[in-house]
Amino acid sequence: MAVVKMLALTLAGPKEETEVVARQMVLRGGFQPIPLDLLVSDRKMRARVGTPTDNPYDTLLTKVASVWHAAGEALPEPAPILSDRSFTLEKARCMVETAVRKLDLWERRKRELAESVEELEAAKVLLDALHAVSHSLEDLATMRHMAVFFGRISEENGKRLLETSEDVPFLPVPLRVQGGDMWVLCFAIPGYRDGAAKLLESVNFKVFPLTQMIEKLRSAEENRVNRLIVNRRKAVEGLEKAARNFLFDHRQELVALFNQIYTMQRVYDLCKGRGEIGDMYLLSGWIPEDIREEVLSVIAAEAPKTAVFVEETTHALASGFRVPTLLRNLPFVRSFQEIVAIYSLPSYGEMDPSFLVALSFCAMFGFMFGDVGHGLLLALGGHFLMKRRVVTKAIGAVIKTAGVSSVLFGFLYGSVFGMEGILPPLWFSPMEHMDRLLKLSLGAGVGFVTLGMLLNMVARYREGDFGRLLFDGQGLAGLVFYWSAALMAFSAFSGTPLPFPKWIGGTLLLILLLVIFLRDVLARTLLRRRSTAVEESPVVHVFEVLHGLLSFLSNTASFVRLAAFALNHVGLSLAVFMLADMVHNVPGGPILKVLLLVLGNLLIVGLEGLIVFIQTLRLEYYEFFSKFYRGGGSPFRPVGWAGRDLSRLKAR
Structure with a gap:
């Protein structure tokens, strides 16, 4: 039955020292920050203390993780960086921008090429269909009595589109089904152009404008379109290899950068809600009593200019603080x-x-x-x-x-x-x-x-609370009442004689019942205190x-x-x-x-x-x-090294 005793630890010192101490706290996983609003209740004092709530390393961590994402690899298992006072936020931003600038350019170019390949594939499908009926793109684009839409839709939505078109002035013509997608050429009367556009939008129909396709393929032949598709696909593959090669060539530096940023991200998570006055940090949180000496020795070694205040939870409870609960059992x-x-x-x-x-x-x-x-x-x-x-x-x-x-x-x-x-x-x-x-x-x-x-x-x-202890139905009076009633019930059912006359038992029960009813009155009168x-x-x-x-x-x-x-x-x-x-x-x-x-x-x-x-x-x-039992406790949630969910970074 062990609820661990907690202490309120407050640090006030230079920023660089506070970050070093916070780094040690993260690795030990025994510090739960207290919001500054609870720590500083005086409004005038509170107005002078800044409280940054965002974590500047969140964005940097996502950006550096994009290197592995672009290369198609899993993120490395983060390793803590114990101490590096030369590493600053500005230095981290510069290193990240340098690392991801080329990747951003390659990714943007890869998207452009992928979109171009998609447009060329659409043009090939449409050209094949038009050649079969001896028509050209210009003939299709210059039709005056018909609104023409060409694009791609999922096969399932394509079937829905064909069923819906039976009740409206709209004619979809399937051209090809490929890889679960359906290429469709749609015709509508000019007065139904807007209605047709809304209908296509409702079924996620991706439109490829005919005018843009004509500009790109005005003099293109089918063989040239095929060559363009092949060449641009090779270019996309080359850009993907470039990202992998970049990670391979600079893996050691990138892993070190990832670990450093990950460490600082956890440090700033611990410092969330800290107070800042100029270059001074004010940080407070809960620690278990059994790590007190260890924490104080770390602070003494790593932060000689930092003032440390350790407070018992008695004052915190009296001030309305909700002290977290940490259980430690066999x-x-x-x-x-x-x-x-x-x-x-x-x-x-x-x-x-x-x-x-x-x-x-x-x-x-x-x-x-x-x-x-x-x-x-x-x-x-x-x-x-x-x-x-x-x-x-x-x-x-x-x-x-x-x-x-x-x-x-x-x-x-x-x-x-x-x-x-x-x-x-x-x-x-x-x-x-x-x-x-x-x-x-x-x-x-x-x-x-x-x-x-x-x-x-x-x-x-x-x-x-001696009033409830002595006179409450769950206290001493209730316990004597319960056992007296249990003995009388046992005697009645088993036929075993009581050690005292029944009238004494009945009188005792009535007296105890009266005591329980008059609990608060007796507490005020006899004990001179309220519950x-x-x-x-x-x-x-x-x-x-x-x-x-x-x-x-x-x-x-x-x-x-x-x-x-x-x-x-x-x-x-x-x-x-x-x-x-x-x-x-x-x-x-x-x-x-x-x-x-x-x-x-x-x-x-x-x-x-x-x-x-x-x-x-x-x-x-x-x-x-x-x-x-009352319950209602809040768990002790220290900021620890393993608290970051890397799956969110992998998904981006």
Whole structure:
């Protein structure tokens, strides 16, 4: 149960020193910046401090990445540049412009040639069609009684165009289908020119104007068009090779430039929201307490002119700062942090229930799904899903742990694939001892609810809220009320005599109920202090108390599901064996029996395993967390080296 203590670290020093320190912070990944607006609340002081929010290295990183994009290669894996005080933003811009100037020229020329090749291919298609009917481009362009459109469209949209033209004064004539595209020559009456243009635009028809084609091909023959297409395609290939050759010849310098810019981009991400006063930087952020000495030693070595201020979180919490939460647990418990986070991350200063969740989750899941064979299948399934990345690593580890717990309880129950008698039960058989199963479930409910109330009392003690600690329905008064009522209920159902007369028990319950209703009054009168929480109106408080009393019953009774699903698991297994036995004597029965056994057990592991997983989560969230846990924490998100998503650069 470890919520790591955080510290507020503030640096004030020269720009060049702050950048060096920020670089070290990025590599260590233990610094989350605080926006300057939160750090400097005084308006006059805030007006004197500049706050750049953009990252000047974002554009440079995209530009230098275009070198690899133009060469058709993947970006290199970035490596950190530890220290280079001579590298400045102006120097980076100059180096990037020098590197990409030729590439920009080659890329622009390549696009022009590609467009020219496309126009020549269009002209070839149209010339071939016109030669077949003994007409020329001039004849087509000078038609007075027809509006003529020529262009290319996808084959699918071409079919839609042909269907649409049946209802309008418009005639599309397909010329050629090639590579999924359709070349079409369209005719429309002059009065429908604008309507035809809109219709073609709606189906993504790319128009090649006839007048431009005539200018380019006025004296061209078909053989000359073919030669132009071949030559310009070769020119495009040559330009692509030029980019690859450029990267090959200057790879070492370009990789060093990429690494330097990537490093500075991460540094400026960390410095986002910093304050600037002249040449001085003001930077503040959260760090875990356990790296305090390491960070201070780095600052002392790298930034002797920088002033450092380290502040405890007590003042930050009092000022309304939202301190981030960092959890640090043992590897076994760490997987269950995600189970807690699905509900809500602990707020800073709140106890982390991950350790208790890890233990109770495994115990309850195994209790409901105890079977050696099914547990092994579940553990293997969790491992498979994790390796295939169908689920996260944490959830996969939780599923595997739940499977191991099922195996252990399977030995305790003596159950293997639903068959009892193969292994002697180390504890008891659920079907033969249903009464014990039910008593254990209710006992677990009482214990779990009690633990939740004790944790709530610990939390109220930490907050100094002794009114709720002593007199609240979830505090000491509620705990005594709950146990008194539980003992009286146990006596009534089992016939076991109470250690005290019933009227004393009833009187005690009434007194405790009155104490719970008068919680705030007693806190003000006896303790001379108000609750640290916001006090509810009397009506709301009455309903809260009634809801709490009813929850004692509902929360405890909810644990009956432990026994119910343990019996349900045995019942489903028996049903599978009964179905398999029923088909044994039909034609092909032995094969069908094996098939039913395999599918039935897979269904139990998959479907019932999912249901038991959900029911275990329900018991954790509603019956346990509701007693003491608030959550609402924000995760600690330090700026780290691996935080940049390179896929966005590759796509550009």
